[in-house]
Structures are given as structure tokens and as C-alpha cells.
Amino acid sequence: MKHFLEENNLGKEEILSVFKNAFEYKKNRALRPTQDLMGQSWGMLFYKNSTRTKVSFEVGIRELGGDPVLLDLSSTQIGRGESIEDTAKVLSRFLDGLIIRAHGHEIIKEFAQYAEIPVINALTDFLHPCQIYADCMTILEKTGSSLNPYNGLKGKKLAFFGDTSCNMANSWILAGALWDMDIWLSGPEEFKPSPEIETFCKNANLPIRWKYTQDCKEAAQNADILYTDVWVSMGYEKEENDRKEKMARYQVTQDLLNQAKENSFFMHCMPTHSGEEVTQEVLSSPRSILYDQAENRLHMQKAIMKQLSQNNIS
Ligand code: CP
Numbered sequence: 331m332k333h334f335l336e337e338n339n340l341g342k343e344e345i346l347s348v349f350k351n352a353f354e355y356k357k358n359r360a361l362r363p364t365q366d367l368m369g370q371s372w373g374m375l376f377y378k379n380s381t382r383t384k385v386s387f388e389v390g391i392r393e394l395g396g397d398p399v400l401l402d403l404s405s406t407q408i409g410r411g412e413s414i415e416d417t418a419k420v421l422s423r424f425l426d427g428l429i430i431r432a433h434g435h436e437i438i439k440e441f442a443q444y445a446e447i448p449v450i451n452a453l454t455d456f457l458h459p460c461q462i463y464a465d466c467m468t469i470l471e472k473t474g475s476s477l478n479p480y481n482g483l484k485g486k487k488l489a490f491f492g493d494t495s496c497n498m499a500n501s502w503i504l505a506g507a508l509w510d511m512d513i514w515l516s517g518p519e520e521f522k523p524s525p526e527i528e529t530f531c532k533n534a535n536l537p538i539r540w541k542y543t544q545d546c547k548e549a550a551q552n553a554d555i556l557y558t559d560v561w562v563s564m565g566y567e568k569e570e571n572d573r574k575e576k577m578a579r580y581q582v583t584q585d586l587l588n589q590a591k592e593n594s595f596f597m598h599c600m601p602t603h604s605g606e607e608v609t610q611e612v613l614s615s616p617r618s619i620l621y622d623q624a625e626n627r628l629h630m631q632k633a634i635m636k637q638l639s640q641n642n643i644s
Pocket of ligand 1: 379380381382383453461599600601
């Protein structure tokens with residue numbers, strides 16, 4: 331059974347096909363609905379809040395001709411302690427695919443272990459692969475050299491600021507390894523890249539090529555993309571004041587953006603906190619492409635679902 335839990339779960343040919351289809355879906359959106367998931371029902375299980383992921387998956391399933399089934403903890407037996415094994419096995423008898431957002435990465439891994447249908451990671455504390463694929467689509471679209479990630483992303487310098495041990499930073503590390511990008515991570519020592527991502531790369535035979543620095547200007551120098559995420563992710567609210575104080579000097583400002591290439595872009599997976607991880611000036615600048623990133627979630631996830639659905643039929 332093919333799942334999409336981590337960026338490297340697809341092979342090269344599958345990745346090429348996913349990116350090609352995502353661009354096709356975007357170009358031909360007026361032709362919706364397609365037949366790609368016709369007659370299928372896909373579950374969406376969210377342990378955590380979401381706007382972009384939830385809506386883009388729900389709309390995406392409909393646009394592929396399928397039916398989304400929304401699940402949460404409070405209205406199912408999962409919230410009352412039913413085991414993941416039983417839940418995954420039972421849902422596999424009803425559904426054709428399952429999209430899950432959870433805190434622990436081990437939760438979706440356990441679902442994938444027992445599910446007889448494809449499972450897609452819609453964010454865990456460790457990784458956010460759907461976001462990264464959509465972001466890479468956006469970079470290819472904006473930089474215009476190629477729509478093939480292996481050609482168009484190679485050598486691009488992306489600098490990530492703030493909590494460099496978070497799921498987005500981990501996912502950029504994997505993107506850098508897959509597509510030969512030059513990934514720089516800049517944040518406080520306490521939030522430097524976690525040993526888990528290094529172990530993950532080693533176990534997956536992925537090259538370890540990111541650079542970490544506490545000097546945000548060094549990271550931004552000559553970058554193609556500046557990227558940041560919220561300083562206080564879901565689940566870390568108790569540490570809010572401490573995190574804000576420690577990360578303040580990693581705020582993405584116009585001054586920092588000026589260190590990057592003249593034609594560089596600012597990206598953020600959203601939701602944003604204007605005045606915290608990024609200034610309003612940067613958010614409002616023409617170099618900010620976050621709404622394109624958000625839109626591309628829809629097209630990319632449709633392509634991922636199509637790919638998994640095809641894989642599991644053949
Ligand atoms: N970027 C992202 O995953 O947004 P949501 O939390 O709103 O889904």
C-alpha cells in the first residue's frame with residue numbers, strides 16, 4: 331500500500347508525474363469535476379485545527395469527482411479511545427483514502443501500518459509534506475526556469491528563519507535533499523535542527539546538506555527565497571512568551587529581504603502573525619507570494635491523491 335507520509339515516499343517518476351498533474355489541474359480547473367476519484371469516498375481526520383489544508387482537501391476531492399467524509403475526535407470513537415488499529419482497519423472497509431492531521435508523526439505511521447487504503451499526511455509535528463510539495467510548485471511557477479522539480483529547484487537557495495526544529499524546517503531539509511536545494515536554517519541555538527531529522531535522513535539514505543547559522547543575514551545573503559513560520563505552533567502555547575523573546579531577532583524584515591537576491595520571494599505557509607515572525611511591510615510587498623502558495627495546496631493535493639489512487643489500483 332502506497333502512502334504519502336513523508337516527502338520521500340514517492341519515487342522520481344511518481345514525483346515528476348505529481349508535479350506535471352498539479353500544473354495541469356491548475357491550468358484546466360474550469361473543467362472540474364474530473365473523473366479521477368469518481369465514485370470514491372476519502373476520509374479527512376483532523377486532530378488539530380486547519381483552514382487551508384481542510385478546505386483544499388475537501389474541495390480537491392470534490393473536484394476529482396469523489397466525496398469527502400469529514401472526521402474529528404469529538405464526533406467519533408477515536409476521541410473516546412478506540413484504537414488506531416481498529417479505526418484504520420474499519421475505515422479501510424468504507425473509504426478509498428484517508429487524510430490525517432495529527433500531533434505525533436507516530437499516529438499517522440500507525441494508521442498507515444494498519445490501513446488498507448492510502449494515507450496522506452496533512453501535517454504532523456515532524457513534517458508537512460503537502461505544504462512543501464505545493465510550495466515547490468509555487469517556486470517553480472514563480473522562478474520560471476522549469477516545471478520539473480529536479481531541474482527547476484536545483485541550486486535554489488532557501489533560507490528559513492525562526493524555529494528551525496519545527497515541522498516546516500524539517501520538511502525543507504527533506505526537499506533540499508530530494509531536489510538538490512541549498513537550504514539554510516537560521517534561528518536560536520535552542521531551536522536548531524533536531525537530531526530526529528538527521529537520523530531520518532540517514533535512515534532514508536538522503537544527503538545531509540543543510541546549513542545552520544545563528545546569523546540571519548548570512549542565511550539571507552543571495553537567497554532566492556526567504557521563508558518563515560509562526561514562532562508558537564499549535565501545542566506550544568505555554569512557551570509563547572519565551573519563544574517570542576528568543577526568536578525576535580529572526581523576524582523577516584525588509585532589511586533582511588534586501589540581503590537576498592533582487593528577484594527573491596518571501597514565503598510563509600500561513601497562518602501569519604504580522605509583526606512577529608514577519609513584518610507587515612514584507613507581507614504586503616510584491617515579493618510576498620503566500621496566497622499563491624495557499625492556492626497551490628489545492629492543485630498539488632489533487633495530484634497527490636490521483637497518484638496514490640492510481641498506484642493502489644495498478
Ligand atoms: N499551512 C497550513 O497547513 O494551514 P492550515 O493550518 O490552515 O491548514
